Every structure is written in C-alpha cells, then in structure tokens.
Amino acid sequence: MSSTIALEANGLSKSFPGVKALDRVNLRLMSGETHALMGENGAGKSTLIKILTGVHRPDEGALSVAGSIADIHSPAAAMHAGIGVVHQERNVIRGFTVGENIVMSRMPRRGPRVDWPAVRREAKRCLALLDLELDPDTPMARLSSAQTQLVEIARGLYTETSILLLDEPTASISDNEADRLFRVVRRLTEQGTAVLFVSHKLEEVFAHCDTVSVLRDGRSVLESEPLSAHSRDEIVDVMVGRSLAALEVPERAVDRSRPPVLELSDVDTASGHRGVSLELRSGEILGLYGLVGAGRTELARAVLGLDRVTSGSVHVRGARVSIRSVRQALESYRIGYVTENRKEEGVFLAQSVTRNVAITVWSRLERMLGYVSTKSERALVQKYVTELDIRISGQRQLVGQLSGGNQQKVSLAKWLAAKTEILIIDEPTVGIDVRTKRSFYDLIWKLADDGLAILLISSDLAEMITLADRIAVMDRFAITGEVENSHDYDEMSQSIIRLIHGHAAVT
Amino acid sequence: MKRSTLAFLKSQNLTLAAIVIVGAALIGITSGGGFFNPISTRTFFLFLAVPILIGLAQMITLSVGQLNLAVGAIGGFSACFAGVLVADLGLPAWIGGLAAVLVGGIAGLLNGWLVVATRINGFIVTLATMTILTGVQYGLVGTRTISSTAWQPIVDLGKASVLGVPVIFWIALIVALLLSFAFGHTVTGRRLLASGGNSVAAQLAGISNDRSVIIAHAASGLLCGVAAFVTLASLSGVNQSVGGDWLLPSFAAPIIGGVSLVGGSVAVLGTVLASTILRLVDSARAEFQLAPSWVNFVVGAVVLGTVALGRVREAQDARRNAPPPASLSTRPELTPVGDPK
Numbered sequence: 001m002s003s004t005i006a007l008e009a010n011g012l013s014k015s016f017p018g019v020k021a022l023d024r025v026n027l028r029l030m031s032g033e034t035h036a037l038m039g040e041n042g043a044g045k046s047t048l049i050k051i052l053t054g055v056h057r058p059d060e061g062a063l064s065v066a067g068s069i070a071d072i073h074s075p076a077a078a079m080h081a082g083i084g085v086v087h088q089e090r091n092v093i094r095g096f097t098v099g100e101n102i103v104m105s106r107m108p109r110r111g112p113r114v115d116w117p118a119v120r121r122e123a124k125r126c127l128a129l130l131d132l133e134l135d136p137d138t139p140m141a142r143l144s145s146a147q148t149q150l151v152e153i154a155r156g157l158y159t160e161t162s163i164l165l166l167d168e169p170t171a172s173i174s175d176n177e178a179d180r181l182f183r184v185v186r187r188l189t190e191q192g193t194a195v196l197f198v199s200h201k202l203e204e205v206f207a208h209c210d211t212v213s214v215l216r217d218g219r220s221v222l223e224s225e226p227l228s229a230h231s232r233d234e235i236v237d238v239m240v241g242r243s244l245a246a247l248e249v250p251e252r253a254v255d256r257s258r259p260p261v262l263e264l265s266d267v268d269t270a271s272g273h274r275g276v277s278l279e280l281r282s283g284e285i286l287g288l289y290g291l292v293g294a295g296r297t298e299l300a301r302a303v304l305g306l307d308r309v310t311s312g313s314v315h316v317r318g319a320r321v322s323i324r325s326v327r328q329a330l331e332s333y334r335i336g337y338v339t340e341n342r343k344e345e346g347v348f349l350a351q352s353v354t355r356n357v358a359i360t361v362w363s364r365l366e367r368m369l370g371y372v373s374t375k376s377e378r379a380l381v382q383k384y385v386t387e388l389d390i391r392i393s394g395q396r397q398l399v400g401q402l403s404g405g406n407q408q409k410v411s412l413a414k415w416l417a418a419k420t421e422i423l424i425i426d427e428p429t430v431g432i433d434v435r436t437k438r439s440f441y442d443l444i445w446k447l448a449d450d451g452l453a454i455l456l457i458s459s460d461l462a463e464m465i466t467l468a469d470r471i472a473v474m475d476r477f478a479i480t481g482e483v484e485n486s487h488d489y490d491e492m493s494q495s496i497i498r499l500i501h502g503h504a505a506v507t
Numbered sequence: 508m509k510r511s512t513l514a515f516l517k518s519q520n521l522t523l524a525a526i527v528i529v530g531a532a533l534i535g536i537t538s539g540g541g542f543f544n545p546i547s548t549r550t551f552f553l554f555l556a557v558p559i560l561i562g563l564a565q566m567i568t569l570s571v572g573q574l575n576l577a578v579g580a581i582g583g584f585s586a587c588f589a590g591v592l593v594a595d596l597g598l599p600a601w602i603g604g605l606a607a608v609l610v611g612g613i614a615g616l617l618n619g620w621l622v623v624a625t626r627i628n629g630f631i632v633t634l635a636t637m638t639i640l641t642g643v644q645y646g647l648v649g650t651r652t653i654s655s656t657a658w659q660p661i662v663d664l665g666k667a668s669v670l671g672v673p674v675i676f677w678i679a680l681i682v683a684l685l686l687s688f689a690f691g692h693t694v695t696g697r698r699l700l701a702s703g704g705n706s707v708a709a710q711l712a713g714i715s716n717d718r719s720v721i722i723a724h725a726a727s728g729l730l731c732g733v734a735a736f737v738t739l740a741s742l743s744g745v746n747q748s749v750g751g752d753w754l755l756p757s758f759a760a761p762i763i764g765g766v767s768l769v770g771g772s773v774a775v776l777g778t779v780l781a782s783t784i785l786r787l788v789d790s791a792r793a794e795f796q797l798a799p800s801w802v803n804f805v806v807g808a809v810v811l812g813t814v815a816l817g818r819v820r821e822a823q824d825a826r827r828n829a830p831p832p833a834s835l836s837t838r839p840e841l842t843p844v845g846d847p848k
Contacts, residue, residue, distance in 0.1 A: 104697075
C-alpha cells in the first residue's frame, strides 16, 4: 500500500489522581485505513481519544500529524490539525436546532453574522451522507437517543478531516443505521481519510476494519497490527488479559440450603425490566454481567426503591417488601449500594474521611437533640479504616486527596458501618489500577465470607469470572441466563458471551 | 419573519403582553383615565428604561449560566463616578456620560476576568465586587446628592421625546433590539448560548467557555453603564442610593420573561415585557398610594410563582421524553471534562 502515516502517537502517558490512565501508549494511523481501537472499560480508550482531540494533554509523549509534530492543546487545535471526532457521550445542545448542532464547530458566517441558509444547507449535506431525512430546523430536544447519536455522527462528517475518530458510534443505533455509517466510512477511507474506530462489537470490527490496536489497563498490548493476522479469540484474550483471569481464587463454600435473603420473582420495573428473577443468599457473591446499558444499574435502582417495581415480587429475608426509598432500604432492610460513579455519588470529596464513613450511622450515634459525639464517630470509623486497610494520613484528611482505590474503600466503608446485610456493588474497580484491584478482590471475598450477601455488577468479564460464585447475564433489561462459575476463563467467557448474543456464538 | 411570528404566538410572550395590556387598562380605568394623560405616560416610559436595561444585563449573564449580583452596584458606581467627573472635576457632560457607560463595561469585564482567572463561583465574585463598588460609590459621594444641573445637556436629552416617547426609552429599546440580533444571528451570541446550554459540548466544538463568560460579564456591565447614563438623564441628581434597589428587578424581569436560570437561553422580548409588568405594579402603587413594601411583596411572589411553574413544566417535559436514568443521580449528565472516567 502506498499510504502514508496520518497520525502517530509515541509513548503517551497520562495520569489522573490515583490512577495511571495511559502508560506509554503508541498508535500509528495510516491514511486510507480503518483502524480498530479495542479494550475493556477503563482500559484507556477514552483517555486516548481525549488526548488526540485536545481535551486532555498528555503528561509525556509526542503526537505527530502527517509527519510533523503537532501540539494539540485544545479541541480547536485538533480541528485545525484536521482531526474530526464523534464522541461517545452525546454532547449536544438541546436548546439548539439539529442544523446548528451539526455546524457548531465552524459556524458558516457573513462577517459577525450567522449565515443561516448556509447552516441549513451544510447540515442537510451532512445528514444526506447518512441518508437521514431530518429537517435541520428540528429542535434537538425532540430527537430520540438514536437520532441524537446520528446527529453526533453527522457533526463529525461536517468538516473536512484527514483523520476521523469514532468513539463507539454504534452503541445506540440500529444495525441498519450502522450500515449507513460504514458506507460513509468506506467512502472516506477510499478518499484517503484515516479512521480510528473504537468499538466493543467484534462483529463490526472484523467486518469493517483493517488494522487493530488493543489497550489493557492503560498499556498497548497490540500495536497497529493487521486484523487479518488475528482471530477473534486472540483479540478477546489480549483485551481481557488471561493473566488476570487466572488469578488465584480462594476456596469458597456457599451454603445453598439456606433460604435467600434477597429474592426477586418475575419483576417488571418502570425503567423497563421484564420478568427478572434472582436469588441471593448470605455469604454469596452473585454477579450481574451485561454490556453497558443492559439495565443492571437500573435493576439496582429498583431494588433500592428509586424506581418503581410494577409487577412481580421482592422478598427480603422471606418477607415480601415494597421499598419506597433508599433510606427505607437501608434502615428497614439493611440493603446498601456502592455506586459506580464514585466521585459524583459515592463520596463527598471535600469532606473528611470521618464524615464520609459516618454519614450512614449518624442516626444511630446521635444522642439528645441530634448531637453526635465526635469521639464515638471517630472510634466507629477507625474500625473500618483498619479493617479495609484504607491508607490515610488521618481521619481528618479530605477524601478528595485520596487515591481512587482508597476513595472506593471509603465509599464501601460507609455501608459496612451501617451494618448492611445485602450489598450491591456496582463496577467496583472502574478507574482503579491493576495493583489495587487485587486487594479489592480480597476484600470482597472477605466480606462475603463474613456473611454479607453481595450482588456484584460489572462489565469487566475477567473480574466477574474471578469474583462471582454465580453469574446472571442481563441483556436489554431481561435476565438471559444464569451460570455457575467454574472460574475456568475459556469456558465461562464462551457461555456468558453466548448468553448475551443468543445463539450467535463467538467463534 | 414568519418563524419568529409563530414562535411569538407559542411562547409565554403572548401571556405577558396580555398582562401588560389588561394591567394598563385596569390602572387607566380605575384612575379615571389619568394614567393615560401625556405626562403620566411620559413618566411611565421614562422610568421603564432602567428596569429594561438591568433586566437585560442580568439576562446576558444568565445566558451563559452565570449571574451578576453587582448589577446595581456597577450602575450606581458608574453614575456617581460620572457625576464626580462632571460636577467636581469640571469635565464636559458628554465625557461624563461616556465614562459612565465605559466604567460599567470595565467593571463587568473585571467580574468576568475574576470568575475565569480564579475559578471562584460567579455568585461569590459578584457578591464581592458588589460590596466593594457600593463602598467606593459611598466614598465618592458620601451623603451628598450631586445635582444633575452639572450635566444639563444629558438632562435635556432625558427630557426630549421622539414620537411622544422619551428618547431614554428608545435607547433601552434599541439596546434590546441589538441584543436580540446579537443572540439570534451573530456567531458570538450563538457561542454564548452554546456555552450556557452545554459547556462540555461547546468545549468539544472548539468554543472557549472562558471567553463566553468574560464576554457575558463585560456586556452585562456595559448595560449597567447604559442604565447609569439613563439615570443621569432622568433623575434630578445622583447619590449613594442609586442602584441600591436594582437587584431584585434585574432578576425578576428575565425570570418572569422566560430565561432559564441554568443558562443556554435568552428571552429579550420576554424580559422587556416582564419589566413593563413590574413597572405597571409600581405605577399602580403610586396611583393608589399603597405602601412601597407591597411592590416588593408582589414582585417576590410573582418571581417565586414563575420559577415554580417553570419547574413543573420542566418535569413534565422530562417525563415525556427522557430515557430511563442510567445512574443513581438525577442530575443532568454534565460531568466536567477534566474528570477521568
């Protein structure tokens, strides 16, 4: 091939407080190729995309575009360098029209004025590329989520780019719509555009990509290799990392004769679950696996009383319950939830460790007139700091200053302090580096051994196979099957992926 | 034009316009037509200019998701500064008038720069500059009132009318028209709205949110300066109390007019109409010699009612077309870009 290097990244590193998101990552994009970038959640794909588009700056490493060093310090600079992007999150302005959203990065203008006819014309042109019949004057707020995603794609096609980055563009659109996108991609690559395609869908990658790079835990594990040289199994293996999957798993004995502490029978919810049934016993770790958007967190919301259960029944310790609020879930039924959004929902970054852990037990500690004695608070918190081995300089330290792993332990500690008996843990190790992960696994096993019933939500397959005793697979708001975990990675990944994709097994 | 006519009919502007007409008619009838005599209408429009200008000044900061507590302080300070320049230092009246507008703009620019440079919340920044400027204003004029005779040419302008309506009011209307054009049809205006509507999306489209914040505060201050100029033209003098009662109406007008408090929207016509309604309330008070505290009571209640109604409408909209929330929080998906996830 006579293609040239469109974009090259050498030794990119990027750290965020508490986690090394990228560690000396390399990438080489050739003009005219479709290059797949793969990796599990938290592998560093989004960070890489954000560096290439000027949202983040790398701590180390260099970028060059078309052979010369490029300083991409802002999204505007990225656009200037000819890098176009379709972001994963749908970042649209709901108050604007479709047309204005598409052309926002470079408004057609006449002097200081917006050239509205040109806005409509340009928007129509981009929409037509995707065979979309959408009036550019439609208010953005009126679109469905798939339409919004398509507009986001149309926006990426607006400016002439020599490099196009597509960050999971097909996550929420139909196959039909995805096909149209791939037709456009093919036309662009024929014209010499380099396309970087981030996707979880192996089918798509193998059908449409030429080259592949894989990230795992922030490192390059496959660097710009021809896709034809690899089988699907090989790609999945390097993505997941067999070494981690093969972690030593402790001998666990769960007494299955005991009655379940949490039992869902044929539950429908307001958020869209249909006929969900689950049983969870104390001392057991039940994994709930599924792709992002499968409805796992939403199920947790329903159990906690945040979303309505519309039919079916929920039993806690044998008694039928109807939970109306998180407070009731905690105080009456001892159910806790460790959120996946640690920084936003799990901890108070600007508060001390003491406050963060003790928040769930204030009502228990309070004496007359709501007075909480600092001494009793500190004593209680110290117990969990020691038990969970939270590394802090002192209880007064602000949680915002801790590493991601320690923040997560604080987020977990408050539920232990509240003496929960059923704990839902959602994506426990997202944004936590490999070394800390292992200590977290040990902790979760220990909690289960101490009699806690744990519902573990994770999209990390290796983590699931390492931790869970049983794995329930969820797809599109329904449980598609349940498997006993043999901890044999090959066997388990096969059967789980089969449960997600129905009969279409990965071969 | 057809699009904007349609939008007018659909929006709450129609309701506001109806309230203006009915309210004016009621006051007119109960006052036995006295409200419609030329002197009364003149006074009505003369003192409508400042409410419109400060309402628009607040609207601009709200459009980018900021607010400006210093509206009254900037206006009062600019007016007194100009008064001192002309009356004490003997500068020509027009220089003083121009200085009032410019000083307002500079104060606003400073607000914006402080918000961006320090990353301190705009509420705190403008609260601080409000306090500082109010202090400086007092330092400038103390307890005296500087008589407007010192800037007679500006006072003459304040007395002039075109088509039976005070020139002062035309100034406010022209400012409103310019703003309407700026937000509707200029790239800068659309960028401000983009920043206010979704700062992450704006950033990813290469728009500088910092720039939007600075421009918005500067423009807001500039309008406060224009309001100070109008004050010089319409009052018999300036003293330390000028601007002291501007804060509530400056928020009331855009909020009643339909501007979202979280940013991303403007409503120029709505703000003008809402200012007119507030002015009518004030006229009614004067007409029927009610206690001034009633005006505050009514304005406060109307603001609260409007915001509550807006919330209800928002909740209805959300219920109609929102996908199930993917996370536990009910906040909109506005994670800061600097945050790894």
